Amino acid sequence: MDKFPLLKVLLDLQYLNVATTGIKTYMLELAHAARQFPHPEIEWIFSHDPEEQANDKTFKGPQSKIQKLNYHLDYFRWKEFQLPDLVKYHQPDILICPDFISPAASLPCRRLTVIHDAFFWQMPQNYPKWWRKYFLSLIRKGLKEKTEIITTTEYSKNSLLEHLGNDLPITVVYQAPKILNGVSSPSFLPEHKLAKEGYFLHVGTFDKRKNLPLLVRSYADFLAKSQSAKKLVLVGGPGQSTVMNDKPIVEELVKSLGLEEKVILPGYLDDSDVKALYEGAFCYVFPSENEGFGIPILEAMEFGVPVIHSDQLALMEVAGAAGLHFATGIQSELTEKMILLERERDLKARLVQAGKARSEDFSAQKFIAAFQDTILRSPLAK
Template identity: 70%
Template sequence: MKVLLDLQYLNVATTGIKTYMMELARAAMSYPHPDIVWIFSHDPETQSADQTFKDPKSKIQRLNYHLDYFRWKEFQLPDLIKKHQPDVLICPDFVSPAASLPCRRLTVIHDAFFWQMPQNYPKWWRTYFLRLIKKGLKENTEIITTTEYSRKSLYKHLKKIYPMTVIHQVPKKLANGVDTVFLEKHSLENHKYLLHIGTFDKRKHLPLLVRAFGDFLKKTNAEFKLVLAGGAGQSVQMNDKPVVDALVAELGLQDRVILPGYVSDAQVRTLYEGAFAYVFPSENEGFGIPIVEAMTFGVPVIHSDQPALLEVAGDAGLSFNTGNQQDLTEKMILLSSDFDLRSSLLQKGFARSKDFSSKKFIEAFHQVLLSN
């Protein structure tokens, strides 16, 4: 069986989808199957490093990217299929070609955000992208998604029922070594800070986290800091970074809330290894990679009771009512004062993280690929 993996989107992908694509390609290479031959549309490392369309500064640059993406999906990728004649095409970025294809399609739709949260996207872009997704769901199409929550959400919003399989993804492998200069620069001490890594999208509820952290400090007089690492939200509609900046100033937390911006893999590893706890207050997630990452490093996790996060964490996380600032503050206080609870969560989390391995990830794909 020949399988073509479409990696074009790596030239602009960030955060979760980038990790998904890179780790799928790496797992395919690391755990070969005797009955499957993998063909990559692009070298993953080279495509990921391509800067041509990253961080467009103008409408013209954004338009050029969309034209390039459309040209790839609708013309160049079908031509590649004619050349290699794969049995299966995997598109891990929501969109499969609208053209008729002579092979099975596995389209990865990571979540239902475009349907659930229309207010977070420019109207024209959301309409265009949803049209691309729907036009690619044709012929012999099967959908892969990341959690049971996402599967149920997609069935609710898609008008046609497609075969759909849940495959839990895996976090990226972070290089060994720590960046001690980074910790010194921000005056961070091991196990003296709470951590969140990710963009400042509105659905992440980071203003709620800042307010809860401020209340936590008032009620405990603890010497903790809060690190919010990551860049601005992906659009003006989605970006909560200005709100967080203003809130930090309003609450006088400039010395306690650290905003380092984007961080390197070495810095991510450094932050995980020194964190007292990871806090994930998001109102909506398709999976929640940071939960697994934190647990891998032996960091206890406080997370909202959003369904996908409950599914990923299992019984190894400390959940609070989504959107409830008081409950989040109470969970911070509980974790900081109960050593036995923290120790238990650490052990459970480390065990839970082993359920999300590259080997299990690719074996689940092998099972789907060989099922027909």
């Protein structure tokens, strides 16, 4: 029997040199899953070694305006010149760009462009005007012929249809959470005076859409009404721009409410510290007003941590019936759910059990299988 010719798939991993949160997880887990679960009809080609690119510090950390400009020039040069040259060299059947943007140039191959969410259209106030205009122009110029859009949830798909129309097919591929390998840090909790199941947890940047000031105020009300000794840990760095960054607001709020000993702000942490926090958390709280997916929900559930989340549609979709939700932006409802979870041990146990079951619906194998199916069965394949 004749074998099918291998489909060559080029995966663009350039953006890993600056990605820090959800897109970084997406790109790394996609690359890892492609290696771990190969398909006999697909040959993967990586533009960069994923680990080396993720560890590249050239454009990470605080930067001057000149450094930021140099990064944008480097990124533009990659997308519009170097990546098309790489396509010519490898002659792939399919190019996957997992960071919103595909080259503006015409290419001989099909494209799968991952647009994770519609934030740039939905929340213009959260981005500098010039940057948003520039980034949206790059997105649109890359949506060429023979392109299929991949997105993360049905919510994101419906949002993209609203803003981009239906000229190009849009496919939902559920992603996998980050695998926190290795041993958790045994010293992190005692160093920060945290007890097992003695704190609420949030992991992510301080972007405005995350609603972290709301969480801090709800936590203050929780303390006043419950007399609880539980603390609040907010892991992560500043928002992606001055306009989007709520970290100074959170820091000032913590100070004004006298919560300096109760709210822990450890910044970015390595996997061993994050793993220790998940293992010891009483509850994960996700108050975001807009998400394309919500990876931490699955990370928490996998560790047996119950989740309180806003009723934002993507979070409802990912959590299923395994989370405890509250009306987005309503401080009093979040406080009520925090109090309820502490008082009702049976509720906590049910959420833990449901969460573990729900987390099994999102695995690396299912993630790559959905991609493989899209690669092989796309309406653009013929």
